[in-house]
Amino acid sequence: MFIILDYINAIGRFYNLLNTLERQVSGKRKLKDCTGYMDWPDRGVYFFLEPGEARGLTDQMRVTRVGTHAVSEGSSTSLWDRLKQHYGTGSGSSNHPHGGNHRGSVYRKRVGEAIIEKHALHDDYPDWDKRWSSIDRDRSEVRDEEYILERRVSTYIREQPFLWVDVADEPSADSDRASIEQNAIALLSNFEGQTIDPRDDGWLGKYSQSQEIRESGLWNVNHVEEEYDPDFLDLLENAVGDTTPP
Incomplete structure (x- = not known):
């Protein structure tokens, strides 16, 4: 007690x-x-x-x-x-404004994983939780593919x-x-x-x-x-x- x-x-x-x-x-x-x-x-x-x-x-x-x-x-x-x-990229980023790099922020990674689970987006983001060394694809292609989710993660974290x-x-x-x-x-x-x-x-x-x-x-x-x-x-x-x- x-x-x-x-x-x-x-x-x-x-x-x-x-x-x-x-x-x-x-x-x-x-x-x-x-x-x-x-x-x-x-x-x-x-x-x-x-x-x-x-x-x-x-x-x-x-x-x-x-x-x-x-x-x-x-x-x-x-x-x-x-x-x-955790913030990610700003509006001045030429390729992925308001996105980010979840491989450099565990917080972003975990939030993205939860969004994937909640909305059943596994097929859309097959490499989200993988290290670059284990991905056998062009990095720019993966970044482009993950950009929309990175933006969603940025929106979530920036409002906390x-x-x-x-x-x-x-x-x-x-x-x-x-x-x-x-x-x-x-x-x-x-x-x-x-x-x-x-x-x-x-x-x-x-x-x-x-x-x-x-x-x-x-x-x-x-x-x-x-x-x-x-x-x-x-x-x-x-x-x-x-x-x-x-």
């Missing part, structure tokens, strides 16, 4: 911190309204939320993806670099509100960013555990090929089966205090 209460209290604290963060950065953003010219922190953790889907009996949006970047030593990837991979925290530590698997990401996923996941904040039946992730995504309620696969360390909430609170509007 006390374990469940601790769990519920930890989730409550997590979302209270997001409320504080939202006020601090003057509101959530959507990728469709963002550019690399904004004053993004070099490194951070981001939280995507699902519009129209509230947690429990509240009107607070539920987190559906947690992510970070540069957790390998020597990596120079910035927060915006990672967000731009998100928040982020500034965590300016060095790239490492033991970084504070990695800890916040891993433990937030473990805390929010419903995979093989107590169902907190039930997921709406209409959530696109319900159509995912991944059991981890379907059951966890997150567009994450890694860390959904793990136990969370409540101390990560102190790291998150400190990061919220360090975060300013872009």
Whole structure:
């Protein structure tokens, strides 16, 4: 009983911190309204939320993806670099405007897979989940074939509100960013555990090929089966205090 209460209290604290963060950065953003010219922190953790889907009996949006970047030593990837991979291509792309590259963004890949499953589009996109090394066709032909779905993925992801925290530590698997990401996923996941904040039946992730995504309620696969360390909430609170509007 006390374990469940601790769990519920930890989730409550997590979302209270997001409320504080939202006020601090003057509101959530959507990728469709963002550019690399904004004053993004070099490194951070981001939280995507699902519009129209509230947690429990509240009107607070539920987190559906947690992510970070540069957790390998020597990596120079910035927060915006990672967000731009999820955003996809802009209007100025000569060949595939507002498309993207799902082979460079697991988030895009998973959303595309769910769209394929939901609308039975397997025959239209036979190579969607394959690496280039396993595709015996011209790459430009595959990109042209997948362009319409890439656009649908862009539309979906760019409409997801998100928040982020500034965590300016060095790239490492033991970084504070990695800890916040891993433990937030473990805390929010419903995979093989107590169902907190039930997921709406209409959530696109319900159509995912991944059991981890379907059951966890997150567009994450890694860390959904793990136990969370409540101390990560102190790291998150400190990061919220360090975060300013872009």
